[in-house]
Amino acid sequence: MTDLGVAAILAEYGLRATGPAVPLTGGEDNRNLRVAPDGPEVVLRAYRFSGPEKIRAELRLVAFLAEHGYPTSAPLRTRGGEVLVMAGSPVALFPLVPGAIPEAVTVPLAERVGELLAGLHLLTAGWADARIPTIDCRGVIDRALASRPDLDRDDRxxxxxxxxxxxxxxxxxxxxxxxxxxxxxxALDLVGIVDAAGVLMWAAPELGLRRVDECRSWVAYLRNAGTRL
Known part of the structure; x- marks a missing residue:
């Protein structure tokens, strides 16, 4: 995504870039750029695979969560009230939330994760939107097995x-x-292995992963294996 493209996208929101767009690590279905406009910093997200209606449905849910006090950033709206800009691929803009990835998961952090997940489930009880497809978990795993990524692994x-x-x-x-x-x-096994399968198939080369245990979802799956709660 060129600076010219970023400038045109920001203009849709009434913003103007005051510095270069900085790529952020991560993103399986999207690529993210940190941008300093003439105001608070923002994150520009360009989607790779998902179609506009699926994205609008996801952003509707994210906005709902933010409006009800869940700690997530609601998408910004353009001057015309839209949550998406079509710039070759669908693009959304979010406020930047600064933070850091902890070096280790502590007991208080783990408890907070549980609290947030429960809050998410309570807020979205009964939520349904046909534009968001159900993930074909079996299909993702089968495709990952067939792809056989050339990565080593350690169990944890x-x-x-x-x-x-x-x-x-x-x-x-x-x-x-x-x-x-x-x-x-x-449930924990299924979530971990399906997410890991997607990351290893589609994101490993771009993220520079050389070992399976560099994939956090795969590590979480292996760590959970055999655990009984």
Whole structure:
């Protein structure tokens, strides 16, 4: 994405860039640029694969969460009230939220993760939008197995105290039922391996991953393997 493209996109929001656009690491379905306009910094997100209606549905959900106090950034709107700008690919703009990735997950952080997940589930109970497709988990795993990425791996395990902390934090906001608690290890396995499969297939080359254990989703899956909560 050229500076000229960024300038044109920002103009749709009534903004003007005052410095270069800086690429941010990550993004499987999107690429992100940190931009300093004539105001608070923003993140420009250009989507790679998803279509405009699916993206609008996702942004509607994100805006709903932000409006109800969930700690996430709502998408900014253009001068015409749109959440997307079509610039070759769909583009959205978000306020920049500064922060840092912790060097290690502590018990308090793990508890906070559980609390946030429970809050997300409570806020979105009954939420449905046909524009957001259901992920074909089996298909993603099958395609990843067929692709056989040339990466080494090491097995790791999630410490029991952190696993317990996530569940404790979740329970404080929304108590797990007995059935949910029994199925929790299966659910965690499925989420971890499906997300890892997608990252290793589509994002590993661009992110410079050389080992499977550099993929955080894969590490989380392996750490959870055999854990019983």
């Amino acid at each position: 395990r999630l410490p029991r105290d952190l696993a317990d902390a996530v569940v404790a934090g979740y329970d404080r906001n929304r108590a797990l039922t007995a059935a949910e608690r029994r199925l929790l290890p299966v």
